[in-house]
Amino acid sequence: MDTLFILEPLLTAIVVAPGVLFLAIATLWLLGWTPPERFIARTAAALYSAMAAAVVVLCVLMLRAGQDSLYVMHGAWFRVGEYSFPLLIFVDRLSLPLILLTVALVGITGSFSVRYLHRDVGFLRFFLLMHLFAFGALLVFTAGSYDLLLGGWELVGFTSVFLIGFFTGRREPVRNAIRVFATYRIADLGLMTAVFVLHHSAGSALYPTLFQGVWPAQTSALNTGAATLAGLLLLLGASGKSAQVPFSGWLPRAMEGPTPSSAIFYGAISVHIGAYLLLRSEPVLRQAPFAAAAVVLVGCATALLGTLAHRTSNDVKTSLAYAAMTQLGVIFMEIGFGFTWLALLHIVGHACVRTMQFLRAPSLLHDHHGLHAAAGGHLEPTGLHWEKLVPAPARAWLYRAGLERGFLDSLTDRFLIEPGLNLAWILLYFERPARPAESDPAPATRPATETR
C-alpha cells in the first residue's frame, strides 16, 4: 500500500512532465516571451535527468514489491451518458523498458542538440517539438487503452512531420513533410478502424478488458473473425509508423529533418512504436493466425527491400534509414512468429545502436578515416560474399530495384496520387470550371504596401 502511494504519482509525473513543460514554454512564447537558449537547454537537461531518475526508482520499487504491472486509474477524462473515456495508464514488463529507453534517449539527444543546433533559428521550435514528442511517446507506452494510445500516437505523428519540415528555407523538406504526413494519416486510418472494430466486438478498448493475464502470456476473448480483422487493421497502422512495405517510402524522405530528430524519431523511438503496437496486441495476433502470417510477410518484404535499398544508397542518413528499415522488418517477423521477448530485446538494442549511429553521422568522414587508418588502409565493403551468390543479370535487376526503392514511390504516384488528384480536379470542375493555375494571372511578388 505504501509503495503504491509513491508509485502511482511517480508514474503519472513521468508521463505528463514533458507535456507540461511544452505547454508552459509554448504559452509564454505565444504571449511574447522568447526564452534564451541557455534556459531551454537547462530546463530540458533538468527535466530528463529527473525523469530518468524517477523511472529507475519506479523500476526498483516495482522489483522490490514484486509487481509485474502497475495500473493507475485517474478516473474518467470525460463522461457522457453511458460512455466514458477512462484515463488509465500502466506499466508492465513490455512498457517499462521502453519508457526507460524513451527518457534516456530523448535526454541524450536533447543534450547533443544543444550544441548541434546552437544559434539555429529553430532552436526553441526543436526543443518544443521534442518535449511534445516525448509526451506523446510516453503516452503511447503507458496508455491503458487503445483510445488513449491513439492520442499519443497522433502527437508523435504530428511532431515527426513538423521536424521533417524543420529547415523551412528549403522546398524539399517541406514537400517531404507533406508526403510523410499523408502516409501517416492513411496508415492511421487502420489503427482508428481497428479501435472501432475492437469497441464493436469486445465492447471496450481497455487492455484489462481485452486481454487477460500478464504480458507476454496474455490471452484474448475475441473470436477469430474479429481478431483477424482487428489484427490486419492494426498491422496497417503499425506498418505506417514503422515504415513497412508498402508505406516504407516515407522513411528516407524523413531524413530531411535535423540529425538529432532523425536519431530520436527514425532511429530510436518513433519507428518502433508500430512494433510496440503489435507487441501490445500480441494476444490478438495469437488468436488470428492469418493476421500473424501477414505480419511475417510484411516484415520479410520490408527487410528484403530495406537491405537492397541500403546497398544502393549514397548518403549516410538514407543508408542508415534503410538499415533501420531492415531491422524493423526483422522485428516484425519476430513478432509474427511469436518471439515476443526477442522482439523486445531487438527493439531496445536496435534503438540504442541506431541512435548512436545517427548522432555520429555528421562525423562520418572523421570516423571513417580513423577506422581506415586503424585497419591499415584496407577496408573491404561488407556483404560481397552474398552478392557473388546472385547471378549477374539478377544482380543488375536487383540493383535497379534497390536504386528505385522497390518502385514503391513511383507506383504510388502513378496509381494512387495522380488518379486521386485528377478525380479531385474533375469534382472541382463542377463548381469552378477554370483551373486557377491556368486562368489566374501570376501574383505579384511584392508585398502589400500597407497593412490596412
Place this chain on the structure above:
Amino acid sequence: MTALLICSFAAPLLAATPVYKTDGPHARWWAIAAAAIALACSISSAASGMETYSAIPMLLFSSVALITFASAPPRDVQSPPLAGMLLIFGGTMAAYAAPSLTLYFAAWTITVAPFFSNCFQTLNPTPLWSRPRIALALGALLLGTAAILETTGTDGRWIFVLLMFAALVKKGAFPFHAWVSSAFESGPPQAPALLFNGHLGAFLIIRFAIPRYSEVAREALPWMAAIALFTAIYASFTAFAETKPRRILALLTVSQASFILAGIQNRNEAGITGALLHWIVVALASTGLVAAYRAIEVRYATVENPHGFLGLGARVPRLAVLFGMCGLALVGIPGTLGFLAEDLLFHGALQSNPWLGLALPVATACNAITILRLLSTLFLGRAPSAVSPVPDAFPRERWPLTAAVAALVVFGLLPSAPIALRAPAAAALAKILE
C-alpha cells in the same frame, strides 16, 4: 430574462446604424461594444436558466463575433462591411432567441440581407449553383415556405423536408456546397465565416425540426446524415485540387461542419454531445483560421493565389503558430477540444451509425493533409528576397486569437465544463429521437 435576450440581439442590430454612418477607428469600438454587451447578456441568460438549446450557441457566437471584430484589419472595420457583419451577428442572435418558426425566418432573413446589399463584394461565378445569392435566397425561400405551411397546419412531413433542405443549403451540404467557397472568395472572408459559423442550419434542425416533428425526424435524419457524410468526404477530397487559400478554408469548414448534422443522427447522448461540441470546435477554429489568414493577406498580397511555398513563417511566426493551432484543432489533434468531439462522435456512431464512424476518420485525414498543405504553402519555404519584413501579430490580433486557441486547448484538456454545457441539450434530443 426576456430583456436580456432582446438586448443580446438588439445591441448589434442597433450598432449597425451608427457604424454604417461612422467611419474611422470608432466603428470598431461600436462593434466590440455590441459584441461585449451581447456576450454579457448571453452569460446572464445562461446563468439564469435559459433554454439549453439556445443558451450556449448565443454565448459561443457572441465570443466568435468579439474575436472577429477585435482581430479584423482596419480595412474590414470600415462602415459598409462592418455594418453588414453586425447585421449577420444580430440576426443570428435573434434567430437563437426566436420562440417561433416565423420569427426564426425573419431573423434568418436579416442574416442573409447584407449579401444582397452593397456591404460586401459578392462574386457571381459562372455556374449558377456557385452563386451565394442564389443559394441564400433558396434557403430563405424554403424556410419561409415551411413557416407559412406550419401556420396553415399542413402535413408535418412536408414541413420537415423543407426545413431539412433549408438547413442543408445553409450548411453548404452537397449539392449546395459551392456557394460557401464563392462567398469566401471575395470581400472580407470574416463575413461569410460569421454567417456560416452561426450554424443556423443545424440549429434549425435541433431547435425546431426535431422537437416538433420527431416522428418524421426519425425517418428523415438518416437521409440527412447520408448527405452530410457525403459532403464531408466530397469537400475534403475536392480541397486537394484547390489552390486558393480562401476557397480551401471554405471547403475545410464545410467538410468539418458536416459532422454536426451527421452526428445528430447518432440518436444517443454521446454522439449528439460530440456533434454539439464539434459545433464549438468548428466555430472557434474556423474563426481563428480566417482571422489569422486575413491578417496575413493584408500584409502580403501574394497569399491570395500562392505559387509555390511563400515562406512567411519566418516573418510572422506567431501568426503561423496560431493559424496552425486553429487548423490542427479543427481536424482533432489530441489535446484540443476537436479530439474530444471526434472521439464522442466516433463512439456515438458505434451504436447507431457505423458509416459515420468509418467516414469521420477518412474525411478528417483528408482535411488534416489539406491543412498541412495550406500551412506549408503559406508559412514554410524560403520567402522571396523582394518580400519586405512586416510586423508579426499585433496585440489586437494576438490576444483574441490566443484566447481562441487557449479555449480549444483548455476545453480539450479539461472537458467537464463544455460537456456539462452541451450534454443536457444532447440528452433531450436523444430522448426525442429514441
